Amino acid sequence: xxxxxxxxxxxxxxxxxxxxxxxxxxxxxxxxxxxxxxxxxxxxxxxxxxxxxxxxxxxxxxxxxxxxxxxxxxxxxxxxxxxxxxxxxxxxxxxxxxxxxxxxxxxxxxxxxxxxxxxxxxxxxxxxxxxxxxxxxxxxxxxxxxxxxxxxxxxxxxxxxxxxxxxxxxxxxxxxxxxxxxxxxxxxxxxxxxxxxxxxxxxxxxxxxxxxxxxxxxxxxxxxxxxxxxxxxxxxxxxxxxxxxxxxxxxxxxxxxxxxxxxxxxxxxxxxxxxxxxxxxxxx
Numbered sequence: 094x095x096x097x098x099x100x101x102x103x104x105x106x107x108x109x110x111x112x113x114x115x116x117x118x119x120x121x122x123x124x125x126x127x128x129x130x131x132x133x134x135x136x137x138x139x140x141x142x143x144x145x146x147x148x149x150x151x152x153x154x155x156x157x158x159x160x161x162x163x164x165x166x167x168x169x170x171x172x173x174x175x176x177x178x179x180x181x182x183x184x185x186x187x188x189x190x191x192x193x194x195x196x197x198x199x200x201x202x203x204x205x206x207x208x209x210x211x212x213x214x215x216x217x218x219x220x221x222x223x224x225x226x227x228x229x230x231x232x233x234x235x236x237x238x239x240x241x242x243x244x245x246x247x248x249x250x251x252x253x254x255x256x257x258x259x260x261x262x263x264x265x266x267x268x269x270x271x272x273x274x275x276x277x278x279x280x281x282x283x284x285x286x287x288x289x290x291x292x293x294x295x296x297x298x299x300x301x302x303x304x305x306x307x308x309x310x311x312x313x314x315x316x317x318x319x320x321x322x323x324x325x326x327x328x329x330x331x332x333x334x335x336x337x338x339x340x341x342x343x344x345x346x347x348x349x350x351x352x353x354x355x356x357x358x359x360x361x362x363x364x365x366x367x368x369x370x371x372x373x374x375x376x377x
Contacts, residue, residue: 097125104131109142128154162372169367173360177353181223183280183343184330187323193217193229195246195253206298207244211236216322220245228253232322239315240304241325244297257297259304260325263313271304273297275370279363281340283332292374 100108116122129143139145176183194204194217212233220228230245240261246253260270268286273294282288289307294300308315320328337343342359344352355363 098122165371166364166368170360170364173355173363173367174353177355177360179223183354184334185220185222185228187218187220187230187326189323190217190219190229193219193231193246194244195229203297207233207242210298210301212240212242215241218322234318238317240301241318241322242297242301243322255295255297257295257300259297259300260318261304261308261315262318263311263315265313267313269304269308269311269313269315271300271307273300275374279366280333280342280359281336283329283336286329286332292370 100112102108116124126142126144128146130146133139133143133145137143137145194200212235214231215234216232218230218232220230222228226248228245228247230243233242233244234240235242240259243258243260245256247256254275256275257273258270260268262268266285270286270288271291272288273291275292275295289303291300291303294303318325334343337359338345341356342362343349344354344356344359
């Protein structure tokens with residue numbers, strides 16, 4: 094994944110001088126040309142250092158961006174309402190598979206790095222969401238069986254999103270979950286779980302380090318994970334469904350048939366989580 098380095102400072106403090114020196118020393122860096130409302134200085138060319146514009150253009154750009162966000166968030170709401178009455182289950186159904194890993198060279202390399210840390214595959218599944226939509230999920234257990242990593246490839250148009258989570262269980266049977274899932278949920282967490290959401294962490298290797306740091310700081314004693322991946326998924330799914338129903342986020346029985354699976358509050362919670370995930374992923 095590419096990184097963006099940004100030099101920031103007050104006007105005439107030497108940002109351009111530092112930038113030009115960096116380009117000389119590191120020619121592999123690519124330029125991201127930005128817009129500015131300040132007057133063009135001698136020797137500057139349009140489209141090289143900056144795109145020069147006036148404040149009216151900036152105001153128009155801001156108005157356009159806000160309009161786009163409003164339209165997109167309204168589409169989110171329509172998608173949630175459609176999903177609620179679609180008749181499709183809110184949770185995926187896990188079916189054992191021989192392999193559930195991407196064949197891309199970068200992903201094969203990632204798998205080898207995970208295995209180099211002592212993790213071994215403990216399960217592979219196709220996750221069915223209804224219709225032709227399905228994801229692929231692979232579970233890995235650490236050498237001491239105290240950590241379980243789940244790497245899921247979620248379809249996204251013609252490509253996929255990598256979604257990861259790591260969990261452990263302490264001596265009091267509380268599950269500690271570090272979740273790097275970039276997709277929104279919005280429903281309630283099950284009882285007996287401490288969930289730490291890290292939406293910006295896409296790399297499973299980084300997520301493992303963060304999870305292990307959380308465990309060390311907790312002061313808790315963690316035990317071997319005895320349940321199978323299928324048992325874990327089943328307990329988590331039933332826990333989310335049960336707690337979300339108690340919290341008034343899911344309809345059941347005749348209410349679900351008439352009004353959809355999500356209550357008004359449930360749809361609102363999912364909608365807010367979609368906005369946070371897509372626009373403010375750094376928020377907890």
